[in-house]
Amino acid sequence: xxxxxxxxxxxxxxxxxxxxxxxxxxxxxxxxxxxxxxxxxxxxxxxxxxxxxxxxxxxxxxxxxxxxxxxxxxxxxxxxxxxxxxxxxxxxxxxxxxxxxxxxxxxxxxxxxxxxxxxxxxxxxxxxxxxxxxxxxxxxxxxxxxxxxxxxxxxxxxxxxxxxxxxxxxxxxxxxxxxxxxxxxxxxxxxxxxxxxxxxxxxxxxxxxxxxxxxxxxxxxxxxxxxxxx
Amino acid sequence: xxxxxxxxxxxxxxxxxxxxxxxxxxxxxxxxxxxxxxxxxxxxxxxxxxxxxxxxxxxxxxxxxxxxxxxxxxxxxxxxxxxxxxxxxxxxxxxxxxxxxxxxxxxxxxxxxxxxxxxxxxxxxxxxxxxxxxxxxxxxxxxxxxxxxxxxxxxxxxxxxxxxxxxxxxxxxxxxxxxxxxxxxxxxxxxxxxxxxxxxxxxxxxxxxxxxxxxxxxxxxxxxxxxxxxxxxxxxxxxxxxxxxxxxxxxxxxxxxxxxxxxxxxxxxxxxxxxxxxxxxx
Numbered sequence: 001x002x003x004x005x006x007x008x009x010x011x012x013x014x015x016x017x018x019x020x021x022x023x024x025x026x027x028x029x030x031x032x033x034x035x036x037x038x039x040x041x042x043x044x045x046x047x048x049x050x051x052x053x054x055x056x057x058x059x060x061x062x063x064x065x066x067x068x069x070x071x072x073x074x075x076x077x078x079x080x081x082x083x084x085x086x087x088x089x090x091x092x093x094x095x096x097x098x099x100x101x102x103x104x105x106x107x108x109x110x111x112x113x114x115x116x117x118x119x120x121x122x123x124x125x126x127x128x129x130x131x132x133x134x135x136x137x138x139x140x141x142x143x144x145x146x147x148x149x150x151x152x153x154x155x156x157x158x159x160x161x162x163x164x165x166x167x168x169x170x171x172x173x174x175x176x177x178x179x180x181x182x183x184x185x186x187x188x189x190x191x192x193x194x195x196x197x198x199x200x201x202x203x204x205x206x207x208x209x210x211x212x213x214x215x216x217x218x219x220x221x222x223x224x225x226x227x228x229x230x
Numbered sequence: 231x232x233x234x235x236x237x238x239x240x241x242x243x244x245x246x247x248x249x250x251x252x253x254x255x256x257x258x259x260x261x262x263x264x265x266x267x268x269x270x271x272x273x274x275x276x277x278x279x280x281x282x283x284x285x286x287x288x289x290x291x292x293x294x295x296x297x298x299x300x301x302x303x304x305x306x307x308x309x310x311x312x313x314x315x316x317x318x319x320x321x322x323x324x325x326x327x328x329x330x331x332x333x334x335x336x337x338x339x340x341x342x343x344x345x346x347x348x349x350x351x352x353x354x355x356x357x358x359x360x361x362x363x364x365x366x367x368x369x370x371x372x373x374x375x376x377x378x379x380x381x382x383x384x385x386x387x388x389x390x391x392x393x394x395x396x397x398x399x400x401x402x403x404x405x406x407x408x409x410x411x412x413x414x415x416x417x418x419x420x421x422x423x424x425x426x427x428x429x430x431x432x433x434x435x436x437x438x439x440x441x442x443x444x445x446x447x448x449x450x451x452x453x454x455x456x457x458x459x460x461x462x463x464x465x466x467x468x469x470x471x472x473x474x475x476x477x478x479x480x481x482x483x484x485x486x487x488x489x490x491x492x493x494x495x496x497x498x499x500x501x502x503x504x505x506x507x508x509x510x511x512x
Binding site for chain 1: 437
């Protein structure tokens, strides 16, 4: 479903961000992606939703290959993925309902479809009563729930979450993580980049650790010599 | 398309100051272009009026029969370059001189002026080379004493006309380029103001053409509004010039509509370039 084959990514100014990574994420998996800042986690995630293309190697996501995907293919791929960021990325002048509906609006869904789906996902993330609020009227945890609702509204097969709890306190972190677990339990793959080792230790999900652009630990693979448990 | 229209209206409502600034900038760029166009138009009109006075006067030798003169005038009138050939008898020449030079009326008392065939050329055939060619042909009639056509001033007029034409083209092009750059920068500000929205649209799977649409529509609308404002400003300027400085002419309806379309086109192109560059970068 998501496959990296000998993927490297380098930038002219900052050098190599990802080096020779090969891995696969299967349907329904929950994967923690961890590592220090600058280890290459975000670049790896960006290559999944094809914000970045590999310098060498291939990323293949639900049949779309980084080698030959057009901008239209990428747009179509993103409709099948949910993407969540640490800074929520909500539109400040739109209500929560409108923010969530925005993901359906841009793909040309009708008002009736948008209304029904938005109500469903807002209930799922626990924000049914706050649909008319503006983002600034919500707490950080609630804003992240709204961002997750927007990511879920298209029924994605995978949810890419780049440090989704990075800006949240412990209580909100637990709430968001619980929500992600529930989403995963319904069959959606989750790939979550996080620095929160406590969260990783308390949960038995697959963990991939990166350092200097390389995968140094993958709990799904036999331990490599010189690697360690995160 | 309805979504794009709604987005444009939303944006105009949300950022009225920026939108007003865009429209004003477009308007003033086009106003500068319009003023220049007005000056060029009026210089051209003045030159056309001067050119309209280009005339070949073939003086007829005394004693030539009216039949010969009439025959010659008919021949000359059939030249492809000629618009009209008018016979001026000595009596008519005297009357004309007396009316044109009223203060020297007495000088002409009892004078005898030569008759002539006054030849006017068709528009587009009044350049020095054609005038000279026709004058030389007219001169070949045996009873034609002399041919005058103000050779020197026709050449000066044409030189002036050519210079004005080239200067008009160069300056007009420069003005248009500057307008496009200013308008492009204005629209770029609008694009940058919505860059966050654009990046979110891309993340949720909007295609580039979907993202572009409202910006193109907005650029078009701002171009039309700016064009209208520029037209009004140019009209006001022309009215004031007419009242206080010199009588001038204004653009025809077709030219005014072309100006508006030019504004709309610039708005559209400026938007296309700005949003295209932005989409390539993000």
